[in-house]
Amino acid sequence: MGRLVAVSNRVADPRNASAGGLAVALGEALKVTGGLWFGWSGKVVETAQGGTPGEGELHQQQAGNVTLATVDLCREDHDGYYLGYSNGVLWPVFHYRLDLADFDAGQNLNIYRRVNQLFARKLAPLLEPDDEIWIHDYHLIPLAAELRAIGCSQRIGFFLHIPLPPPLILAAIPQHEWLMRALFAYDLVGFQSHADLEHFGRYVQSEARAEPMGEHRYRAFHRTVRAQAFPIGIDVDEFAELGRGPEARETYEMMMAQYARRRLLLGIDRLDYSKGLPQRLKAFQILLAEYPENRMSATLVQIAAPSRESVDAYADLRREMEGITGAINGRYGELDWMPVRYIHRTTSRRRLPGLCRASRVALVTPLRDGMNLVAKEYVAAQDPADPGVLVLSRFAGAAEQMKEALLVNPYDTRATAQAVQQALHMPLAERQARHGKLLERIRAQDVHWWSGEFLRTLAESDCG
Template identity: 60%
Template sequence: MSRLVVVSNRVADPRDAAPGGLAIALEEALQRQGGLWFGWGGQVTEQPNPPLSLRQWGAVTVATTHLQACDHDSYYSGFCNKVLWPVFHNRLDLAEFDPAFYEGYQRVNRQFAQQLLPLLQDDDVIWVHDYHLLHLAAELRALGCRQRIGFFLHIPFPPLVALSAVPQHQTLMQALMAFDLVGLQSRQDLAHFESYVLAQADGRSSHRHHYRAHGQQTRCEVFPIGIDAQAFAALTDTPPAQQVQAMMAQEHGQRRLVVGIDRLDYSKGLPERIHAFRDLLERHPEHRRSATLVQIGSPTREHLQAYADLRHQFESLCGAINGDFGELDWMPVRYIHQVLTRAQLAGLCRSAAVGLVTPLRDGMNLVAKEFIAAQDPADPGVLVLSRFAGAAEQLQEALLVNPYDAHCTANSMDQALQMPLAERIDRHQKLLARIQAEDVHWWCQRFLHALDQCQPALQRKPRITVPAHRLVAAADTDLPMTRPTRDGSFPYLRVVAGSGPAQQASAAAVRIGR
């Protein structure tokens, strides 16, 4: 059995007492196959050539690297969080297209590739995760890596018009094509990917979701990520979860709880949610004093101005609605700006009559699935879910809403709060069956099986894609060079398998050109 190599921006901490579902699934696959988990360990340093740290975690080798401070600022705070995150979530107004960000992004992807390559074995299968590492396969291929490399994008894939706003969109997509398999969350994401390849990259598609562009071919399919539904449901019986349930019952009595659980991110539609809850209280006064919105807004990226502005706006809206509708013994909104444990979140979900999951754009949104898993099957709550979350494609029995339409969302909350028990049970049974069948282990196995079916790079004619301006030293070799193609993509160098002069020369050309 091939060894599994997982690469991600951050590495899960094996000492974490309550890891997320993704960490559980990946650890299971890594321990089963024997494996390596590589990524940034969270340390920032001033020294060049950051060191690599290795430790053992059962059958898994955990390899973590440091980032130089300047690279962290341009790669992580810059290109990842100020370009890719807002653009991929359709917030072009918040993007900052500083060329230095992209240079840092390339350097860190190159650092990952250079440090990972010596750790690889010939028959490894490499699984790269998320938007931080779009360039990794291209960098590994440039160093001669021939193993199967898969990629999974956890956030949405943007429509062509949004992606095209990124000045480096062509090189990003060309780098993405270096992966053997690209996994996306939803059918809409796949449609966006295909639209770009066919319209912008002058590419083509063939049977079984194979796409060719920029002289390369990749397979791109939908793999909706799931949760460990049984494990999350079991958390509701733990002392921390039961303590939360008892606290909610004591403090709110017979009032119905509407629960939102989100990071305080502009993609989550939190101000729009408060507008909708205000609309509910204004047009459906019967819910005053009988319904309370408990909103968890976990802190995230607070050093970025867009997030600081969001927090100020959201807290002002919460204060305004409480001031306008609150009474001495009831406040419409209970806002908590803290990180709760998974067990506490499970208890909160179990206490809720309505789960309010209304992002403006989301790759999947696993809170929607966790809410379903945590419900009492005999008296379940109702999920109100944004149509713009990837989860909406699987969870059709939820009440699907347009979060930009406050009236629509308020009406759905009203419907959820008044829904008869029989209908609630019927909807919940169908939703629960689906998230149990299509859980995180199903997702992991499907992706790895599809990657295993891909033709390994060793059996293909590998091509290294190098910008023309980086080939200045190639004139000293006997390697053929080509002109840029008419779609503006880079020229190629063919690499001969083995370790002969041609391969050494091509590798030297790539190194010097950097």
């Protein structure tokens, strides 16, 4: 068995238990093979002499038997590749927000490709003939094509962590044909949901005239690619263990003491326009207006971690959130009760299980999301004897698996308020039944299932 080589925009030390996310998912597989993890160092350096973009320096270090290899980026490359194209075009379009995409900055596409070429040049000498390469997310869509162009013939898989929109939305991206053609350099392309997989199949057939080969295999551009849905999960046991830690217990006890006479509603998100945060606050406002028994009784704790605050759309969202929060608290608040506790800071992951366990309802209501692991973490943190209720957007990838949640359309704020009212008054037996089925499913398709299933499928994929 060859090494696993993981490639992502950012690299994390798999020995760090608090890293979460991708580190948890990949750490185990990398350790088995003594693998390599490659990506951007997170460091932005000055341009080379004369103001031209510099050739990023390669750094290597050992994390146990795993090699971490990272590359620096100069300011122009970082801004064009990361801020300009990845997050200024691909992120909004893939989340269905054509109105927020900056299609005019055409130079950013050239820089996006240039950085992927840089990564390919730096990675190729580190590869061994029998390596299996797993590339992650929208920052690196063309990386396999760049590796193939310089002679790499290893088996390469790709996983998209964010949604893939329908063909007509994808087709709004200038030079979308080049971008999607790059996916045919992979042997396996993985998506979070069956909806995303369907969008891919429709796109490649309508726009690329790809020939369906059965079993979600498509042939175009003299190559065949296999596509499949692999919904990412969490490490349920690791999150449960985190919940037994001192910080989680302290948080749970503090929240239960301070809100002994209240029922807590919880939202945990990055401050991002894809998360449906203004709509969530408006739904809570409707809850207080139309179901007045919740006044002085229900409190919404909304954590919105800072994200890309230099971008105008995010600064506008922050001001909107602060305005809506102030309006709700000003209208309904009392001296001894604030309806909304809005926290614009990052909360320690070690405290999250305690916060989830103390909350009667979780509001996970994005306008569009690839998966949303907060929904699964909330379920994992609950007391099975007295569990809370998950209110989940039907537009989150998690909704395909988590049918026992109360599924809502976040654009319909009145219906969302009604679902929250239902959650707050749900009988214990129904809460237990829903929670039991949800927990069973997230255990069956946890993060270890996800990585194992993807790598097993990649090992069987030799499309060429």
